[in-house]
Amino acid sequence: MSKKCIVLVIAVLFLISVGAGFAAPATQGAPAPKPTGNQIVLRLSNLASEGYPTIIGARAFAQIVEKETKGRVKVMVYPNAVLGQEKAVMEQLQFGAIDFAILNGGLVSTVMDQLNVFQLPYIFKSYAQAWKVFDGPIGSNILASIDKSQNLEALGYYDSGSRCFYTKKPVKSLADLKGLKIRVVQSALFMDMAKNLEFSATPMDVGEIYSGLQTGVIDGAENSMLFYVSNNHDEVAKYFLEDNHMRLPDVFLASAATMNKLSVKDRNIIRMAVKESEKVDRAAWINQEKTAKAKALAAGCTVTTLDSKGIAAFQKATVPMYNEVSQKYGSIIKKIQNTK
Structure with a gap:
């Protein structure tokens, strides 16, 4: 290789290394930018x-x-x-x-303890009602608390x-959910929900859900439709139940x-x-x-929406969960339920 070529190669490698040096900080700690x-x-x-x-x-x-x-x-x-x-x-x-x-x-x-009211299963009857609560006096007062x-x-x-259940086998009613191993968040509230809905709560890290479904360690999980599809869980759990248990x-x-x-x-x-x-x-x-729902349907997934009778069964099963929270925040719960 000629001396001229060697110099050219060294120059190119230097420029590449400089470029890499500028790119690295974006993934390492992100120091605060300096104001001008x-x-x-x-x-x-x-x-x-x-x-x-x-x-x-x-x-x-x-x-x-x-x-x-x-x-x-x-x-x-x-x-x-x-x-x-x-x-x-x-x-x-x-x-x-x-x-x-x-x-x-x-x-x-x-x-923000009052925020726990929003975690009660089925407290919101619709997306519109939930955002009317969040945007109104109830939501503002909870932020201020x-x-x-x-x-x-x-x-x-x-x-x-909106959190919903998705499973490897069809679930169209509360009875179908009974006994299934469902991945949930590690918290007392989700454990309590599992007890009342009679499924087996199985906490695990988010990164383990796909393999857990694939290998049968769990029968299902619960999260939003966007989470379900963006994490490719629609590949290994083909049944999505739109019960909207938490917003x-x-x-x-x-x-x-x-x-x-x-x-x-x-x-x-x-x-x-x-x-x-x-x-x-x-x-x-x-x-x-x-878009996620359309993708799931195109991939052969079954999306089931509960009718009023079906959702009423889920709501009735979780009534005991309201008792403890009602002792502290019964008035807030009533205001939410009265919001149309």
Whole structure:
């Protein structure tokens, strides 16, 4: 090889290594970007991948904030748990190391006890009723009930779909579910639901569900239609039961330390941007759930929607779960049930 060629190869390798060096930080810790001039740079964390409704909503939030502040406040969105898993992220929010996060309601309920009302099975009769509750006085009061000692502020709700059962064999009624091994979230509430609906609760990590279904370790699982299809569970569990047993939203949290550092004007812009971005998130959920359902049907899956008699049987079976929560939040439960 000539000396000229060697020099050319070295130059190309150098450029490749430099390019790799610039790319690496995106997957390693994501240090806070440096502001330019008087610009304020804030960070938002979420577990979801790019293109997921939550991230679409988060990016809309960032765009609105930047536009309304004329670029003076910039929000950097970090998907794919780049800034950590949810529990760690909530701790960083409390210390002001992260500014915003959209976290699952189950975790947030540990610092917002009233949110547990939304986790009661079948408390919402429809998607429209659920969002009327979230957007109205009930939802606002629950956001305001967050434990202030945790240094967090709850700004709004993002959609997280409606949890339903999906199985390897047909389930069209409560009787069909009896005795099946269903993967659930590791929590007392889900264990209680399993007891009342008479299926066998089998907690396991999300990454193990596919193989669990494939090998028969579990007979089914429960989650949203979008989760079911995006994780390819429709390949190994062909029956989806639209019972909509839970409509627990994600919660948009802010660090109180961050909010306190901002001007009143900027805080109001942040709150407005959250509300506007909620609409974007919900629209994306509706579109992607519709696409996911069409994909499942095209793949030969059977989607069963319960009639009023069928859903009534599930609701009746879970009535005992309401008793304990009713002792603390009976008035909230009644208000939700009276919302049309």
